[in-house]
Amino acid sequence: MRLLSLLLIMGFIGADDSSALSKASAALNAGLFEDALKHISVAQKEDPKNAEMHRMKAFLHEALDDPKNALESWKACLKHSKDKNIRREAKIHIKNLMEEM
Secondary structure (H helix, E strand, O other): OOHHHHHHHHHHHHHOOOOOOHHHHHHHHHHHHHHHHHHHHEEEEEEEEHHHHHHHHHHHHHHHHHHHHHHHHHHHHHOOOOHHHHHHHHHHHHHHHHHHH
Protein backbone atom coordinates (compact mmCIF):
# COMPACT_ATOMS: atom_id res chain seq x y z
CA MET A 1 0.00 0.00 0.00
CA ARG A 2 2.85 2.36 0.83
CA LEU A 3 4.45 1.68 -2.53
CA LEU A 4 1.20 2.42 -4.33
CA SER A 5 0.84 5.73 -2.48
CA LEU A 6 4.43 6.63 -3.31
CA LEU A 7 3.91 5.84 -6.99
CA LEU A 8 0.77 7.96 -7.07
CA ILE A 9 2.56 10.88 -5.43
CA MET A 10 5.49 10.59 -7.84
CA GLY A 11 3.11 10.60 -10.78
CA PHE A 12 1.39 13.61 -9.27
CA ILE A 13 4.66 15.51 -8.93
CA GLY A 14 5.85 14.55 -12.41
CA ALA A 15 2.67 15.56 -14.24
CA ASP A 16 2.87 18.67 -16.40
CA ASP A 17 0.82 21.83 -15.94
CA SER A 18 -1.39 21.07 -18.94
CA SER A 19 -2.99 18.13 -17.15
CA ALA A 20 -4.60 19.74 -14.12
CA LEU A 21 -7.39 17.16 -14.16
CA SER A 22 -4.82 14.34 -14.12
CA LYS A 23 -3.07 15.97 -11.18
CA ALA A 24 -6.40 16.31 -9.39
CA SER A 25 -7.14 12.65 -10.01
CA ALA A 26 -3.72 11.60 -8.70
CA ALA A 27 -4.16 13.75 -5.59
CA LEU A 28 -7.63 12.31 -5.05
CA ASN A 29 -6.30 8.75 -5.33
CA ALA A 30 -3.60 9.61 -2.81
CA GLY A 31 -6.20 10.98 -0.39
CA LEU A 32 -4.98 14.56 -0.78
CA PHE A 33 -8.44 16.10 -1.15
CA GLU A 34 -7.44 19.73 -0.57
CA ASP A 35 -4.65 19.45 -3.15
CA ALA A 36 -7.06 17.82 -5.58
CA LEU A 37 -9.42 20.80 -5.21
CA LYS A 38 -6.57 23.19 -6.04
CA HIS A 39 -5.90 21.30 -9.26
CA ILE A 40 -9.61 21.17 -10.04
CA SER A 41 -9.65 24.98 -9.86
CA VAL A 42 -6.96 25.09 -12.54
CA ALA A 43 -8.81 22.51 -14.64
CA GLN A 44 -12.01 24.53 -14.31
CA LYS A 45 -10.28 27.58 -15.80
CA GLU A 46 -8.96 25.45 -18.66
CA ASP A 47 -12.31 23.81 -19.46
CA PRO A 48 -15.25 25.19 -17.46
CA LYS A 49 -17.78 22.96 -19.26
CA ASN A 50 -16.06 19.66 -18.44
CA ALA A 51 -18.76 17.60 -16.70
CA GLU A 52 -16.25 15.04 -15.40
CA MET A 53 -14.28 17.80 -13.69
CA HIS A 54 -17.46 19.10 -12.01
CA ARG A 55 -18.29 15.54 -10.95
CA MET A 56 -14.87 15.07 -9.34
CA LYS A 57 -15.18 18.45 -7.65
CA ALA A 58 -18.60 17.47 -6.27
CA PHE A 59 -17.22 14.22 -4.84
CA LEU A 60 -14.34 16.11 -3.24
CA HIS A 61 -16.68 18.59 -1.59
CA GLU A 62 -18.82 15.73 -0.31
CA ALA A 63 -15.72 14.00 1.10
CA LEU A 64 -14.74 17.26 2.82
CA ASP A 65 -18.27 17.63 4.26
CA ASP A 66 -19.04 20.76 2.26
CA PRO A 67 -22.61 20.15 1.03
CA LYS A 68 -23.19 23.67 -0.30
CA ASN A 69 -20.26 23.52 -2.73
CA ALA A 70 -20.99 19.86 -3.52
CA LEU A 71 -24.52 20.83 -4.54
CA GLU A 72 -23.22 23.65 -6.73
CA SER A 73 -20.75 21.28 -8.41
CA TRP A 74 -23.38 18.60 -9.01
CA LYS A 75 -25.66 21.19 -10.62
CA ALA A 76 -22.81 22.25 -12.92
CA CYS A 77 -22.12 18.59 -13.72
CA LEU A 78 -25.77 18.08 -14.62
CA LYS A 79 -25.79 21.20 -16.77
CA HIS A 80 -22.72 20.23 -18.80
CA SER A 81 -23.09 16.44 -19.06
CA LYS A 82 -24.67 14.65 -21.99
CA ASP A 83 -24.10 11.20 -20.50
CA LYS A 84 -27.40 9.84 -19.17
CA ASN A 85 -25.72 7.84 -16.39
CA ILE A 86 -23.76 10.84 -15.11
CA ARG A 87 -26.89 13.01 -15.34
CA ARG A 88 -28.84 10.43 -13.32
CA GLU A 89 -26.04 10.25 -10.74
CA ALA A 90 -25.98 14.05 -10.47
CA LYS A 91 -29.75 14.19 -9.96
CA ILE A 92 -29.56 11.65 -7.15
CA HIS A 93 -26.79 13.57 -5.39
CA ILE A 94 -28.62 16.88 -5.86
CA LYS A 95 -31.80 15.42 -4.36
CA ASN A 96 -29.95 13.92 -1.39
CA LEU A 97 -27.98 17.09 -0.69
CA MET A 98 -31.07 19.26 -0.86
CA GLU A 99 -32.82 16.97 1.62
CA GLU A 100 -29.88 17.28 4.02
CA MET A 101 -29.78 21.06 3.92
